[in-house]
Amino acid sequence: xxxxxxxxxxxxxxxxxxxxxxxxxxxxxxxxxxxxxxxxxxxxxxxxxxxxxxxxxxxxxxxxxxxxxxxxxxxxxxxxxxxxxxxxxxxxxxxxxxxxxxxxxxxxxxxxxxxxxxxxxxxxxxxxxxxxxxxxxxxxxxxxxxxxxxxxxxxxxxxxxxxxxxxxxxxxxxxxxxxxxxxxxxxxxxxxxxxxxxxxxxxxxxxxxxxxxxxxxxxxxxxxxxxxxxxxxxxxxxxxxxxxxxxxxxxxxxxxxxxxxxxxxxxxxxxxxxxxxxxxxxxxxxxxxxxxxxxxxxxxxxxxxxxxxxxxxxxxxxxxxxxxxxxxxxxxxxxxxxxxxxxxxxxxxxxxxxxxxxxxxxxxxxxxxxxxxxxxxxxxxxxxxxxxxxxxxxxxxxxxxxxxxxxxxxxxxxxxxxxxxxxxxxxxxxxxxxxxxxxxxxxxxxxxxxxxxxxxxxxxxxxxxxxxxxxxxxxxxxxxxxxxxxxxxxxxxxxxxxxxxxxxxxxxxxxxxxxxxxxxxxxxxxxxxxxxxxxxxxxxxxxxxxxxxxxxxxx
Numbered sequence: 001x002x003x004x005x006x007x008x009x010x011x012x013x014x015x016x017x018x019x020x021x022x023x024x025x026x027x028x029x030x031x032x033x034x035x036x037x038x039x040x041x042x043x044x045x046x047x048x049x050x051x052x053x054x055x056x057x058x059x060x061x062x063x064x065x066x067x068x069x070x071x072x073x074x075x076x077x078x079x080x081x082x083x084x085x086x087x088x089x090x091x092x093x094x095x096x097x098x099x100x101x102x103x104x105x106x107x108x109x110x111x112x113x114x115x116x117x118x119x120x121x122x123x124x125x126x127x128x129x130x131x132x133x134x135x136x137x138x139x140x141x142x143x144x145x146x147x148x149x150x151x152x153x154x155x156x157x158x159x160x161x162x163x164x165x166x167x168x169x170x171x172x173x174x175x176x177x178x179x180x181x182x183x184x185x186x187x188x189x190x191x192x193x194x195x196x197x198x199x200x201x202x203x204x205x206x207x208x209x210x211x212x213x214x215x216x217x218x219x220x221x222x223x224x225x226x227x228x229x230x231x232x233x234x235x236x237x238x239x240x241x242x243x244x245x246x247x248x249x250x251x252x253x254x255x256x257x258x259x260x261x262x263x264x265x266x267x268x269x270x271x272x273x274x275x276x277x278x279x280x281x282x283x284x285x286x287x288x289x290x291x292x293x294x295x296x297x298x299x300x301x302x303x304x305x306x307x308x309x310x311x312x313x314x315x316x317x318x319x320x321x322x323x324x325x326x327x328x329x330x331x332x333x334x335x336x337x338x339x340x341x342x343x344x345x346x347x348x349x350x351x352x353x354x355x356x357x358x359x360x361x362x363x364x365x366x367x368x369x370x371x372x373x374x375x376x377x378x379x380x381x382x383x384x385x386x387x388x389x390x391x392x393x394x395x396x397x398x399x400x401x402x403x404x405x406x407x408x409x410x411x412x413x414x415x416x417x418x419x420x421x422x423x424x425x426x427x428x429x430x431x432x433x434x435x436x437x438x439x440x441x442x443x444x445x446x447x448x449x450x451x452x453x454x455x456x457x458x459x460x461x462x463x464x465x466x467x468x469x470x471x472x473x474x475x476x477x478x479x480x481x482x483x484x485x486x487x488x489x490x491x492x493x494x495x496x497x498x499x500x501x502x503x504x505x506x507x508x509x510x511x512x513x514x515x516x517x518x519x520x521x522x523x524x525x526x527x528x529x530x531x532x533x534x535x536x537x538x539x540x541x542x543x544x545x546x547x548x549x550x551x552x553x554x555x
């Protein structure tokens with residue numbers, strides 16, 4: 001229940017505070033006094049869009065706050081709108097998004113605007129009303145049906161994507177197989193490439209390496225002067241610095257020192273070092289001879305290495321610039337090939353999944369249809385009974401179901417049919433009913449399909465287009481709706497206002513600058529004067545006053 005509504009600096013209203021009661025609350029006032037401002041305030045609490053220019057001239061911001069009793073717990077919803085158009089929402093004095101505010105308010109407040117009855121002509125609205133009448137268990141079926149429809153759409157998308165890819169599958173698979181065969185045939189490794197590069201470098205300099213090794217060996221042992229051009233050159237070069245070779249010289253030095261061995265300890269130590277040097281020189285000379293003789297290039301060996309490196313480098317250029325990237329590309333090709341080769345299986349599985357999802361949706365749609373088919377005649381009968389009390393005695397009303405393409409709400413389309421007068425064929429509500437008749441049908445439906453709801457119902461001039469006895473009947477239904485819950489009605493009809501449990505009057509002071517609207521809760525003695533005004537009479541009109549008093553007594 002909406003206990004309190006506070007409005008500050010919203011259009012014509014500088015400040016207003018309404019304390020509402022259970023049952024029927026009415027708001028009345030002259031046309032243009034600002035009744036719809038309060039409707040807009042409630043719409044803001046429901047998360048509605050803040051129109052430009054709604055902040056009262058001269059104020060920096062507008063503020064709307066509603067205090068609700070939700071099962072014994074106070075809930076405070078608020079909305080703040082700056083003059084620049086920025087808005088802030090609050091739930092229990094804490095910041096919230098507008099969406100969160102609207103979601104919280106939706107369970108506490110239902111707003112039916114001036115043209116809400118026109119919404120009844122929409123098939124979607126008629127389906128919602130029938131579904132609401134079907135009860136709590138039906139809401140669970142609706143949720144399952146919506147989820148099943150979402151699964152169908154997802155399965156359709158997956159199948160369509162697979163079918164789209166099938167057109168390019170063969171071309172892509174051919175390319176993958178070609179590239180993978182090329183890489184696998186080459187079987188590259190990073191270690192092989194490093195080895196090839198090292199071998200190529202040696203082969204390109206094989207003669208220089210051979211000459212260097214043999215020349216060094218000759219310089220050490222002095223025995224290579226007649227062993228070929230390279231060795232002879234190296235031997236001659238060595239002879240210039242060591243005529244007898246390093247190893248023979250070291251050996252001769254050892255022999256010379258052995259003649260004085262055992263006499264001088266320091267000289268003996270030096271002799272030992274010379275002896276080690278002679279042995280190392282002999283060993284190095286032998287190693288250099290062996291290494292130098294090993295520098296040989298077989299016929300075509302360098303060409304073979306160059307050819308292999310060309311293969312590897314071509315793969316690198318095509319697939320990322322390194323052997324590691326080539327191997328990674330091969331792995332990607334294998335994975336994609338497996339995926340494409342399994343596309344036929346995936347296509348069959350996706351087709352089967354779609355068929356299963358469609359069958360599941362059809363089963364749930366059938367369950368929805370069964371519940372709706374059972375509820376439709378009961379809803380129609382209940383509405384007909386209420387229409388009799390709304391001055392539409394003899395009117396017929398029916399709820400028809402038609403099959404349509406399956407969607408999130410099943411496979412039913414609802415058509416509400418009415419014949420306002422006896423003996424007239426029934427037709428669609430959108431074609432037959434006048435504005436006043438639509439208002440009464442909506443009230444009848446609210447009384448039936450929303451029975452048991454704890455939300456506050458707000459009607460903004462839903463009584464437009466009716467008057468006289470019909471207006472009284474509409475008022476009775478509004479008061480009946482207020483039994484056990486709260487109803488707020490913005491009205492211009494005295495027949496309805498006279499039935500209120502609490503009456504608020506909205507008046508505009510046009511002489512203020514800017515104009516100002518005030519909201520006043522009417523005491524019992526003030527209600528008669530307001531009803532006289534609503535009857536279009538002067539306050540001194542005794543007949544109008546008696547009429548107003550009779551309306552109150554009848555209430």
